Amino acid sequence: MNTVSLMKNKVRVVLEKKELTKVVARVGVVLDISGSMRKLYREGTVQKVVERILAVASLFDDDGTLDVWVYDNEFSRLPSVTEKDFADYVNQKILNDDSIHKFGRNDEPQVMKDVLQKYLKEEPSSSPAFLVFINDGGCKPGIKKYIMSSSDKPIFWQFIGIGNSNFDVLKKLDTMEGRVVDNANFFHFDDIETVSDEQLYDQLLNEFPNWLKEAKAKHILR
Numbered sequence: 001m002n003t004v005s006l007m008k009n010k011v012r013v014v015l016e017k018k019e020l021t022k023v024v025a026r027v028g029v030v031l032d033i034s035g036s037m038r039k040l041y042r043e044g045t046v047q048k049v050v051e052r053i054l055a056v057a058s059l060f061d062d063d064g065t066l067d068v069w070v071y072d073n074e075f076s077r078l079p080s081v082t083e084k085d086f087a088d089y090v091n092q093k094i095l096n097d098d099s100i101h102k103f104g105r106n107d108e109p110q111v112m113k114d115v116l117q118k119y120l121k122e123e124p125s126s127s128p129a130f131l132v133f134i135n136d137g138g139c140k141p142g143i144k145k146y147i148m149s150s151s152d153k154p155i156f157w158q159f160i161g162i163g164n165s166n167f168d169v170l171k172k173l174d175t176m177e178g179r180v181v182d183n184a185n186f187f188h189f190d191d192i193e194t195v196s197d198e199q200l201y202d203q204l205l206n207e208f209p210n211w212l213k214e215a216k217a218k219h220i221l222r
Contacts, residue, residue, distance in 0.1 A: 004083050007055035007197055014201040015059065018209050026125060027057035028067035028115060030133045033094070034106040035072070036165070037136055041102075045193055046134075047090040052200060053132050054086055060130065067118070070094055072104035075111035077118065108135070109142035116146060119155055126222055128154040128215065130208060137165020144169075144176065151179035154221050156211045158204060161188035181214040182207075 015021045031037075031046060040046050050068070057066035068078040076099075081089050094100055119129040139159075147157060161167045170186040185207035189195050215221040 002083065002087075004051055004055050004058060004086060007052055008058055010197045011055050011059055011201050014198070014205055018205050020205060020209060020212075023060060023212065024062055024127050025060040026067070026119065026127055026129045027053065027061050027065075028069070028119075028129060028131045029053045030069045030071065030111055030115065030131065031094075032106060032135045033070040033072050033100075033102045034136070035103040036163070038103050040136075040162070041090060041095060044090075046094075047088070049134060049192065050081065050089055051086055052197060053204075054081060054083065056130075056201070056204065058083055062127070068093075069111050069115065070100060070102070071107065071111035072101055073107045074101035074104070075107075075114060076100045077114060106135070106138060106140070108133075108140050109146060112143060112146040116150055116153070116155070120150075120153055125154075128156060128212065128221055131155060131157050132204065133157060133159045135159060135161055135167075135170065136163040137161065137167055139167070139169040141169050147173070147176065147184050148179055151181055151183045152218070152220055153183075154215065155183065156208055156215075157184040158208065159184065159186040160192075160204075161186065162190075162192045164190050181211060181218055181220065183211060183215075 054066045058064045065080045065082050067080050070076050159170050173184045173186045187203050
């Protein structure tokens, strides 16, 4: 069994507990590749994050695909990843690809715009999109515009802060007013490597069930 298969067993337990076993959702991950993330890429931490989220996508997504973006002050939409081709994905598709801008400053709004472009314009679907957004601090306040404008759309933003930087912008997500439904959540780990799979999946899928209920009640989802 590969690592993703083992993690899927842990995801299943959480899905049952949170009554999410029948949910079909598209899953995407946006990875911060600003300069301060360099060590986490080199040491394999980011590869492991991709594998852990792929385990969720393998159970939620009808074709078991995880959509991937990276961003610093530019962004790239990358080839999707599946259980067949996840091994060494970060090295092959990100670090060894010179066309991908990396280790610059961070600018979240432009990559969020592209996420919405893909899920709402290019590939609209009756299934919701569950978007995991990895950031190591200093998020731009401009994200607010995209969270507000997508609050009546079938997309849920799950931000994960890693490290011990400044997460002030993300901490305000829960109290952001003027949205049709609360469509974003944030939690933070100082060191994601030390967090167990069970703990990660429990947090990752904590707010999503509430959003699904609210989105159905407001006819954002069928």
